[in-house]
Amino acid sequence: MTVMWKIIHLDEVNSTNDYAKSIAEESPEGTVVIAKRQTAGKGRKGRSWASPQGGLWMSVILKPERTDPRLVFVGALAVVDTLADFGIRGWIKWPNDVWVEGKKIAGVLTEGKAEKFVVMGIGLNVNNEIPADLRETATSMRAILGKRLEFNEVTNRVLAHLGRWYKLFQEEPLNVIEAVKERTLLINREVTVIHSDGEISGTAVDILEDGSLLIDTGEVRVRVVYGDVSVRPGRYG
Template identity: 30%
Template sequence: MKKRFKTYYFDSLESTNDTAKELVNKTDREFVISTYNQIKGKGKGDRVWHTAAGSGLAISFLVKNPNLKIISAYTSIAAIAVTKLLQGYGIESRIKWPNDILISGKKICGILCESSILSGAPSHVVVGIGLNVNQNPTDFPEEIKDISTSMSIVLNKQIDLKEVEQSLVEIFTEVLENFETDPNYYYDELLQKSIIIGKRCRVLENGLCSTVLIHSVEIDNSLIIVDDKGMRRIYSADILEII
């Protein structure tokens, strides 16, 4: 059977997401870009994703002709795939909306999805995943070393990066195809893995900070909150603190 994603590995890249966007018009295939040495990784907003050379996995999936109605769901798809990957290594993780994977409160993975809309329809979406695999505590910059972890730190051993990469491609493909068949396929799992549902949180929304109750996370990666305005849906905000 023909594999869904063609794979491209690079010894070093500035950004797997940027490289994916550069290659999108050069092939009709959906593809994966990966490296173990990402120099200028991007996080949400203007944040930087740090990858120590040869220690972490940076990978981007290029999905063509995504469904516009579920375009914002690809972050949820990636999050479910990563939690399944980690579970295969005996690591239990939780999802912190909108795009982080945590282990015991420390970040092990970040997700960045970027889409392109042409004539009102999405031509493609790039799903970028940065996963800490073999980093030691000293590999993280000072400002994040106390809130970051890796598979190696959790398991107290070195992990085969190529094995992690291949497993993630297989799991992401399975999760994506199940989702395309039934968008609610993983909804219960998404709720169970969420670390914020039912919690009061300080959130930063449109430059304003407030305290809200998290009612639920939807499969399209929107958030249902309750605040002094009542119950409402939001698509973009930062969770500053779980109270």
């Protein structure tokens, strides 16, 4: 099924995800909330996400037959393909970030209500200025290309790719997992994953069918369902 987008534009909101969750049950699938600015944008684990004017801050209401944590990959793939449309090579940093040349350019956050709805938040640095204290770890499309981009064109491309990947995900989720493997920077890289029970270091060898990360510690292979991944310095494609 192809999703029809219905876009709600806001000048400012605390969080597009929070706004979308508040209207999700009575709104049709494909409702998109886009704000020029977020005053309380958030990432995983409630972390703050700087959201000044010039970036793409949006949340999409989806109503799949069942909730699935692998949906986060749909948003990440849409961002990577959008970047490619503008000549930028992006990589998925499992599970929900997109990096370019070792710096974060986008993040995806999925939240929802079991069997009711999923809200997919996407934050993509487009024309926004990256604060000086973050320029070692974050970048934007404008910084990479050296020019401002047409904001609506970026938005439309993200939604077009999102609709395509969402449709593919509904038909066969494993095809999406395979696409993530092709676009991730983790496979065969030395990584450390920090999670609530401690940390695991080793070589990332695979992303499994359920979306988990498989790490070879040198002694055992460990399946990681969640956590913060750091990658040893090296080439990013």
